[in-house]
Amino acid sequence: AQTVTQSQPEMSVQEAETVTLSCTYDTSENNYYLFWYKQPPSRQMILVIRQEAYKQQNATENRFSVNFQKAAKSFSLKISDSQLGDTAMYFCAFMKAMDSNYQLIWGAGTKLIIKP
Amino acid sequence: DVKVTQSSRYLVKRTGEKVFLECVQDMDHENMFWYRQDPGLGLRLIYFSYDVKMKEKGDIPEGYSVSREKKERFSLILESASTNQTSMYLCASSRTGGFGELFFGEGSRLTVL
Known part of the structure; x- marks a missing residue:
């Protein structure tokens, strides 16, 4: 069975700083997807970034980038130049590439607070 | 703009009551999901549906049922609510x-x- 672990329940940084959220996972699959989702306070969860395991290049989306270490089963999210609007719960998730039901396995989440 | 709408943001019910949570999506997505979110536990899948009238149990289906009579609507039903079902419920959809x-x-x- 797959598991996803986020070891940081809560983090806080000053605005404009860079912050890295950690995620590790366990799987015997070779082909899979990894995700970071963001849940702002009282708003919908949205997809921040997605990584395909067979791609060696780390995914980036503007200020958001990942450090994907397949052998170490590590998938961290880096937020550069953090903004107040980045305050949210962040969830790491895993999905088998051949999962026809598109089921995601979720971490417990990290609460990120950006301080002005 | 894509939209998933849940009928009620906040509900207060009494033990034993029947509870309906409605979810509607306007993206013509095939797949719909009901999750339960609790602090420190992340999201846990209750039920999902990949087609009209089709449903599959997730990780924690006990005490819940679902209905999908139309493609855009997926309902979660608590037949007899209990205090341990106090939680945040999230609906989601995705396309195949x-x-x-x-x-x-x-x-x-x-x-x-």
């Missing part, structure tokens, strides 16, 4: 071939007294 991109509603916070 969407590679894990889920679109979520704002959530329904249920309190059972």
